[in-house]
Amino acid sequence: METPIILETCSLNKRFGGVTAAENINFKVRVGELRCMIGPNGAGKSTLFSMLCGIQGADSGQIFIAGREVTRMQAFRRVKLGVGLTFQTNRAFHELSVRENLAIPRAPVKSAGSEAGAARFAYALEVFGLDPKDETRAAELSHNQLQWLEIAMVLAAHPILVLLDEPTAGLASDETSRTAAVLKHLNSTGLTIVVVEHDMAFVKEVAQTVTVLHQGQIFAEGTVAEITSSEQVKSIYLGRA
């Protein structure tokens, strides 16, 4: 039996004035997948993420999460459906303590998957070295601790689909490796993860499938080996396409 689809977009379009940020985006992510999205700067990756989680509305097209159309749904309602997102720039609440940051995410509704969600959250706290009783202000944390804190905050709501926008930005190589190991483990427990990333070493390490965006369109999609060996993909990164 085919694995069910957890995230699907149909002919998604978005323009900012004369600039096309997303054009006829059709893509599917299946339950339990770890998908990476890559593409040059301005390819439309973050815009696509912002449409998926409801920060920005699409001009046309449809978005489905776990089979339910969410195209016009408010962002907080999508979170209740099980979507979690981290931003390109860290947005933990700097004025609040680590404890408060971890306590803020909305308590998840009891469901069949809530035990798995609690286990994932506990695992992330342990591996990232975060103490849910820590009264240290988030503003006093280092960059990597803030990045990990935000991932843990998303996991605190027991999501079924996690969207991470450049989770390794600014991290040292050992910190990137630790992040990769955590994401792989979380994915192995059945959590669906979609990651926007520029670090190709990280992508090769974690991705099962890679989607390449270019000029607001899906340029290529395939396994890591297929994508990294594609001359066309190499050419857009070098600015020849």
Place this chain on the structure above:
Amino acid sequence: MKSIVHLIGGEADIGHTRWFWIGLAVAIVLLFFYPTQVSSFRASNVAFYLLNVPLGLGMALLWGYCGVLSFGHVAYFGIAGYLYGIIAGNMPGNPLGPITGMIGGLVGCGLVAAIFGYFVFYARVQKWIIPILTLVFTLLLETFLGQTAGYQWRVGSVLLGGYNGMTGIPWFQLGGLVFEGYAFYYFCLVIVIACYFGLRMLMNSRFGQVTIAIREDELRAELLGYDIRARQAAIFVLSAMLAGLSGLLYVQWGNYITPSQVGLLQAALPVVWTAVGGRTSLLAVVISTLVLNWLTYTLSSQGNQYAMVIIGALLVVTMMFFPRGIVVMLAETIGRRMPRRTRAET
């Protein structure tokens, strides 16, 4: 019991050491004994300072803790005051009149705030526009009330009175006990203490933490599953009802209200109290509201025509040299100089 102690003593407001709590307890005791040492005229003056505290606290809640500045919260002060006058004034001799007026005033201003808040927050109006909208609302209300002179502008037997205002508003009473003179002072004091501790507990609760999170980053909070529009609207209504509470006490204190109470000058005052004390602390706003009201009264009563200029200058000085508020920055300085062990007592 432990959770109540945690809610009162949490990090959402300044003051956590044993010495702070001792000092606060002494201050409250002194305030209770104050009327026994002074004339009813002086007690009445201090009651006036006290009755403005809920308005200041509402502003701290909305602006300091939720990050939304209203420049027209006195509109709710006025709505509650006028409603009390209308309801209680139409029930003369009825001991239930004042309590009905209190409830009606609070519910009325809460309803108006809910309607206003719904349109502002559910339309996701940008934050910098909200002070303008709220100011326009209160100025419109002032203009409307100003043209209500004449007998055609009466509700039941109560005249709205135009710019002359509504007069003869009854004192609050419970059964046979009329809250005037010293009793009114204690009535205000108990309300102020209840508002302060109630809000301190609210801001230390999960609701308060989420409110602060919304102030810090609305989008992040929404993407953690919170309907920030509903939260902001709820805080707006609560802060408006606190302003309304001040309005109710004001009309009982002076037995009158005029449209100037919802005018530009009055609209600016709670913003000044909150900014000067420090908008992120409830206690700081309590202190600054009391001190600045005392200062305004003292300057005005000594014939100083420039009382408001001095208050305005104080705001400018605060913004330039004490951006987080004078009381808050003073408390931070004291906290830094305290021995480490005392600081850790939370």
